[in-house]
Amino acid sequence: MNNYINPKYQSKLKKRKSRSVKTLFSRLIHGDKVALSQAITLIESEQQKHQKTVDELITSCLPHSGQSIRIGITGVPGVGKSTFIEAFGKTLIQEGKQVAVLAVDPTSSVSKGSILGDKTRMQGLVKEKNAYISPTASGSSLGGVARKTRESIILCEATGYDVILVETVGVGQSETAVHSMTDFFLLLKLAGAGDELQGMKRGIIEMADAILINKADGENQKAAKKAQMEFKRALHLYPEKNSQWIPKVKCISSINNKGITEIWDMIKAYQKSTIENGFFNQNRFEQQKFWLFDSLNQKLKQNFYDHPKLKSKLKIYLDKIEQQEISSFKVADQLYQYYLDSIKEK
């Protein structure tokens, strides 16, 4: 391949690119939803030149970001997340808010089709001028998906959205990822038969700032009240949160729009109290540090384990470990030394 580019043309290219970042940025901060869609499409692109554009765009947007409240929403499929977001989003818009909805789903990909269904859901909200529903960030690794979503939050905020809803179906560690990029974490549950806590994924309750018992309507109401009691009792067992916020358990009915305004009031109260005690901003900085170290650790591991020669070496060593010919620790020493040597040789 001929890599030569005429210097004159090169400078033209540079100008064009920088102009495109500049234009996109300028449209974004003037609230242009189409520009936001274009920018988020660039985030999804695997092309290196697009990634560079995104990098520059994010850097420009950063000073214009951070003014929203970021709300994480999780719950198993069927719990009614879309219906809740639809009702909650409309309430927010009535309050004069601009609402962006993002979704994290590490298992979906463009080719496989998102399991969240995106714009086919929340049909009412999607028509609202002051709502933006982003396609689900896709990718095979949670790290990649999380990065895309984090970057989308920045772009949405720069565009003027002041409530960001980040939804996840809770596959693998995706709840932890969403919890690490939001200010307030909502867990949606259904009142079911038997013990509400059984089979509960470890740590989810601990992350929740509020548990919403959805579909608390009609015949479900009694069971919902009972579930509410059980969750309240369970929450009692956990140590106090750093935010000093005491997690709430509420019964709601998304389809009847019951209890939805109260959720927004609760989140406003949370925001007020955590801004006052300093947790809100401290937490956001901690989250940024978390993402820095998380990406660094991902890179370190990926670069090591994707090393082509190392993979076959690892396989041979694992056999030797199983045959008790060598200790795990000695293998680690040897593989690591081999890796360092191979980087230096490059």
Added chain:
Amino acid sequence: MNNYINPKYQSKLKKRKSRSVKTLFSRLIHGDKVALSQAITLIESEQQKHQKTVDELITSCLPHSGQSIRIGITGVPGVGKSTFIEAFGKTLIQEGKQVAVLAVDPTSSVSKGSILGDKTRMQGLVKEKNAYISPTASGSSLGGVARKTRESIILCEATGYDVILVETVGVGQSETAVHSMTDFFLLLKLAGAGDELQGMKRGIIEMADAILINKADGENQKAAKKAQMEFKRALHLYPEKNSQWIPKVKCISSINNKGITEIWDMIKAYQKSTIENGFFNQNRFEQQKFWLFDSLNQKLKQNFYDHPKLKSKLKIYLDKIEQQEISSFKVADQLYQYYLDSIKEK
């Protein structure tokens, strides 16, 4: 420093060292307790030549290891771990077993003095011909301490000890480390007032193969029975273990030697059933893989974060992140690239 060594002398040195490994090894597999102590002292040494000797010794011992049952024991200070080990160890010796006791305590160090007290505890057991009590593996990082303990297990087994008790006070992640190097995991508890589960470290109950309510004697008996019920109920909420073993909750009195033989019977039953269903050996191989990847990941991180120039760079970048001048992800990209370049330059 003059690094020149007369080749004649060098070969002599090599012989002497290899002879010393050979002698030590030969003494070990003939059950020499003094040799075991010497070898474990070498493990604790930070000197590189000692580490090399240890490496060779471990490799020689590996084919002679693995024949024991490894039992992890945890519980908060005051729960009576030493008294239990004393009673349990004597029972094992009466059954014709040879018992080695190791301890993991990442906070203790030789200079600070071990908080476990080592040989001043278990005064009866320490006098037994068929018992060996190792000094607590010390060090500032859990990774280092865990490695030393894992290596000590190999040496103890090669020396002929067939029950290895690995004790921890449960500081930080030390319980997870001990769980990852043992076949059976015992959690010691006391019957207390109020809710037994409150304040419980997350995940500990999930790791336990048995919970022992200690000091179930005299006036404590009623409370112990109640605690037993509560733990049984709590265990019920957890999913089935891969071992297919249903965790047990037992009341014991170590000072009265009550219920101690039953614990050994239970562990024998566990060993029998997990050897039959294949879990026992599969689990040991999984543990070896865990330690391999754990040490590799530690090395990757350590080498990166201990990089002298990177530390100051990181500090500057963190400030920029806080000022919203640059995104966490871009910083990760830049720091990582800088790191790769600096390895290549070396």
